[in-house]
Amino acid sequence: MKKSILVIGAGAVGIASAQKCAQYSHIFSQVCFASRTLSKCEAVIEDIKNRNNNFEEGFSIFARTVDAFDKSSIVALIKETQSDIVINVCTAFANMTILEACIEADAAYLDTAVHEEAAVLNSEYPWYEEFEWTKKSICEKKGITAILGVGFDPGVVNAYCAYAQDHEFDSIDSIDILDVNAGNHGHFFATNFDPEINLREIIDDAGCLEDSQWRSYPHHSRSMEFDMPIVGKQKLYLMGHDEVHSLPNFIEGVKDVRFWMGFNDHYINCLTVFKEVGLLGIEEITTADGIKVVPLHVLKACLPDPASLAEGYTGKTCIGTLIKGKKDANKKEVFIYNICDHQETYADIGTQAVAFTAGVPPVAAAILIAQGVWNINKMVNVEELDAVPFINLLGTMGLATKMQIIGNGKPVDKALQTVSKRDSNVKSGLVELS
Numbered sequence: 349m350k351k352s353i354l355v356i357g358a359g360a361v362g363i364a365s366a367q368k369c370a371q372y373s374h375i376f377s378q379v380c381f382a383s384r385t386l387s388k389c390e391a392v393i394e395d396i397k398n399r400n401n402n403f404e405e406g407f408s409i410f411a412r413t414v415d416a417f418d419k420s421s422i423v424a425l426i427k428e429t430q431s432d433i434v435i436n437v438c439t440a441f442a443n444m445t446i447l448e449a450c451i452e453a454d455a456a457y458l459d460t461a462v463h464e465e466a467a468v469l470n471s472e473y474p475w476y477e478e479f480e481w482t483k484k485s486i487c488e489k490k491g492i493t494a495i496l497g498v499g500f501d502p503g504v505v506n507a508y509c510a511y512a513q514d515h516e517f518d519s520i521d522s523i524d525i526l527d528v529n530a531g532n533h534g535h536f537f538a539t540n541f542d543p544e545i546n547l548r549e550i551i552d553d554a555g556c557l558e559d560s561q562w563r564s565y566p567h568h569s570r571s572m573e574f575d576m577p578i579v580g581k582q583k584l585y586l587m588g589h590d591e592v593h594s595l596p597n598f599i600e601g602v603k604d605v606r607f608w609m610g611f612n613d614h615y616i617n618c619l620t621v622f623k624e625v626g627l628l629g630i631e632e633i634t635t636a637d638g639i640k641v642v643p644l645h646v647l648k649a650c651l652p653d654p655a656s657l658a659e660g661y662t663g664k665t666c667i668g669t670l671i672k673g674k675k676d677a678n679k680k681e682v683f684i685y686n687i688c689d690h691q692e693t694y695a696d697i698g699t700q701a702v703a704f705t706a707g708v709p710p711v712a713a714a715i716l717i718a719q720g721v722w723n724i725n726k727m728v729n730v731e732e733l734d735a736v737p738f739i740n741l742l743g744t745m746g747l748a749t750k751m752q753i754i755g756n757g758k759p760v761d762k763a764l765q766t767v768s769k770r771d772s773n774v775k776s777g778l779v780e781l782s
Contacts, residue, residue: 350374350375350376350377350718351375351376351377351432351433351714351717351718352376352377352378352379352380352429352430352431352432352433353369353376353378353379353380353431353432353433353434353435353714354379354380354382354425354426354429354431354433354434354435354455355369355379355380355381355382355434355435355437356382356383356414356416356422356434356435356436356437356438356446357383357416357436357437357438357439358381358382358383358385358388358389358392359437359438359541359542359654359655360540360541360653360654360655360657360658360699360700360702360703360707361437361460361499361541361703361706361707362381362383362437362438362707363392363655363697363698363699363703363707364693364697364699364703364704364706364707364708365435365437365707365708365710365711366379366381366389366392366393366396366409367392367395367396367399367697367698367699367707368697368707368708368711368745369409369435369711369714370396370401370403370409371401371697372711372715373401373402373403373404373407374404375715375718375719376407376714376718377406377407377408378407378408378409378410378429379408379409379410380409380410380411380412380425380429380431381393381409381410381411381412382411382412382413382414382425383413383414383416383438384413384414384415384416385413386411386412386413389411389412389413390411392411393409393410393411395698396409397409399697399698412425412429416438416439416442416445416446417441417442417445418445419445419448419449419452422445422446422449422453423449423452423453426449426450426453426455427453431453431455432455432456432718433455433456433458433714433717433718434446434449434450434455434456434457434458435458435710435711435714436457436458436459436460437459437460437706437707437710439542439544439545440459440461440462440463440464440545441463441464441465441466443459443461443462443463443464443479443480444463444479444480446459447459447463447480447483447494448483450492450494451483451486451487451490451492451494454490454492455492456492456493456494456495456714456717456723457492457493457494457495458494458495458498458710458713458714458717459480459496459497459498459710460497460498460499460502460503460706460707460709460710461497461499461502461545461590462475462476462479462480462496462497462502462590462593463475463479463480464545464548466630467630467631469548469551469552469630473555473562473564473588473592473593474562474592474593474594474596474597475590475593476496476593476594476729477593480494480496480727481727483727484726484727487726487727488725488726488727491725491726492725492726492727493717493722493723493724493725493726494726494727494728495713495717495722495727495728495729495730495733496594496727496728496729496730497590497591497594497729497730498709498710498713498730499705499706499707499709499710500667500686500705500706500709500747501525501527501589501590501591501607501667502589502590502591502594502729502730503591503706503709503710503730504667504686504705504709504730504738504739504742504747504749505525505591505667505668505669506591506594506595506729506730506731507730507731507733507735507738507739508668508669508671508684508685508735508739508749509523509595509599509669509671509731510598510599510730510731510732510733510734510735511684511735511736511739511764511765512669512671512673512682512684513599513600514735514736514768514769514770515764515765515769516671516675516680516682517671517673517674517675517680518673518674518675518676518677519600519601519673519674520599520600520601520602520671520672520673521601521602521603521604521672521673521674522602522603522604522605522606522671522672522673523595523599523602523604523605523606523669523670523671524604524605524606524607524608524669524670524671525589525591525592525606525607525608525667525668525669525670526574526576526584526608526610526666526667526668526669526670526683526685527584527607527608527609527610527665527667528576528579528582528584528609528610528665528666528667529610529663529665529701529702530579530580530582530610530663530664530665530666531661531662531663531664531665531690531700531701531702532661532662532663533652533657533660533661533700534660534661535652535657536618537614537615537618537651538651538652538654538657539651539654540654540657540700540702540703541654541702541703541706542648542654543644543647543648543651543654544644544645544648547619547622547628547644547647547648548630548644549587549588549589550567550587550609550619551567551619551623551628552567552587552588553565553566553567553588554566554567554568554569554570554585554586554587554588555588555592556586556588556592556604556605556606556607557592557596557602557603557604557605557606558603558604558606559603559604560596560603564588565586567585567587568585568611568616569586570585570586571583571584571585571586572584572586572608574608574670576666576668576685577666577683577685577687577750577752577759578664578666578687579663579664579665579666579687582610582666583610583611583612584608584609584610584611585608585609585610585611586606586607586608587607587608587609588607589607589609591605591607592605592606592607594729594731595731597729598729598731598732599731622647626643627643627644627646627647628643628644628647629642629643629644630642630643630644654700654702654703655699655703657700658690658693658694658698658699658700658703659694661690661691661694661700661701662690662691663689663690664687664688664689664690664701665686665687665688665690665701665702665705666685666686666687667685667686667688667705668683668684668685668686669683669684669685670682670683670754671683671684680753681753681754681755682751682752682753682754682762683751683752683754683759684749684750684751684764685749685750685751685752686705686747686748686749686750687748687750688701688704688705688746688747689701692746693746696746704746704747705747708742708745708746708747709738709742709747711745712738712741712742712745713730713738715741716737716738716741721734721737722734722737722738734768734770736765736766736767736768736769736770737768739764740766749764750764751763751764
């Protein structure tokens with residue numbers, strides 16, 4: 349039976365999710381695209397229809413307005429639209445409200461980031477324990493499927509770790525997630541998704557697991573250089589990030605889990621100026637005219653809308669996991685990764701690659717839930733699930749996975765296993781619908 353989808357959030361990532369959902373009318377009976385601003389959703393739906401999607405008979409896609417911080421209105425919308433699966437690509441500040449609404453309305457829940465509190469920076473590790481994981485028992489009791497952090501990072505990179513544990517290693521010692529956007533959007537400064545969330549995570553302390561201990565470093569105080577496939581040598585900085593919180597719980601024996609993101613000197617210089625003049629502040633201040641403002645909100649209002657960056661964006665992203673451990677008593681190191689091209693994603697669904705990489709994976713997860721492959725009736729993080737059908741399916745949706753074996757010489761490409769060790773009957777992420 350086909351499933352009904354509700355996508356909440358009309359930012360750059362939400363647009364990517366809605367656009368991709370519309371390409372799977374043979375899986376979904378309908379898609380409701382909802383946000384605070386109805387006109388934004390309606391404009392996206394008009395663009396979807398203009399792309400000449402060959403919708404199956406009976407499929408519908410429509411817009412609604414919803415307040416993501418009002419649980420009762422979300423519950424009412426889920427029930428009105430009879431939505432089976434909710435893709436939350438709204439601000440992370442609304443995660444708990446939307447999750448609780450899904451539990452009350454008996455809908456599957458998907459998100460792409462850990463919940464955050466607007467007034468708090470540098471939360472204690474691991475964040476999931478403070479927020480989403482507090483709802484684990486009720487999800488299992490009610491049989492609610494809730495898959496957390498199913499964007500790219502977190503999300504796909506977690507699946508890469510699960511795949512490595514199942515197929516490539518006997519034991520894993522360290523995981524380093526590497527994220528580089530080597531693209532050019534042509535603006536002096538811009539963020540590729542919600543500036544408030546994006547800039548907050550960059551100025552947070554860099555938390556990580558090292559030697560099985562949680563540690564924290566000042567932001568941008570540690571860096572490294574890595575020669576990445578296609579995009580070449582890149583300078584990356586240690587950052588705190590969502591997947592760092594969950595991976596130590598589910599990748600057996602791992603001692604080090606870190607997240608690194610690439611920034612050029614211009615980006616770091618701009619960020620330094622923003623910080624030094626106070627524009628990254630999250631506490632309310634009063635202007636000379638008596639107007640109360642949050643500095644970060646002012647900066648956000650001055651920056652380009654991430655959704656507007658897509659046209660003319662050139663270059664590629666490279667996101668992957670560098671994993672070290674042992675196989676057959678020998679040391680082993682692999683880099684499992686994806687290359688995504690800004691121009692190709694624009695041609696496909698009119699978005700830039702960063703939004704594409706974050707917005708497409710929850711749609712893949714929704715497909716796997718609809719087909720019963722990932723409909724697990726409890727709350728999980730991505731690394732707890734069978735990675736093979738997810739990775740296979742993403743390869744058909746524009747996010748192909750590659751792997752290199754790292755050695756003393758030149759890295760050697762290796763094909764991934766396409767048959768799951770957890771279920772030998774699962775050979776593909778696409779399952780024929782009855």
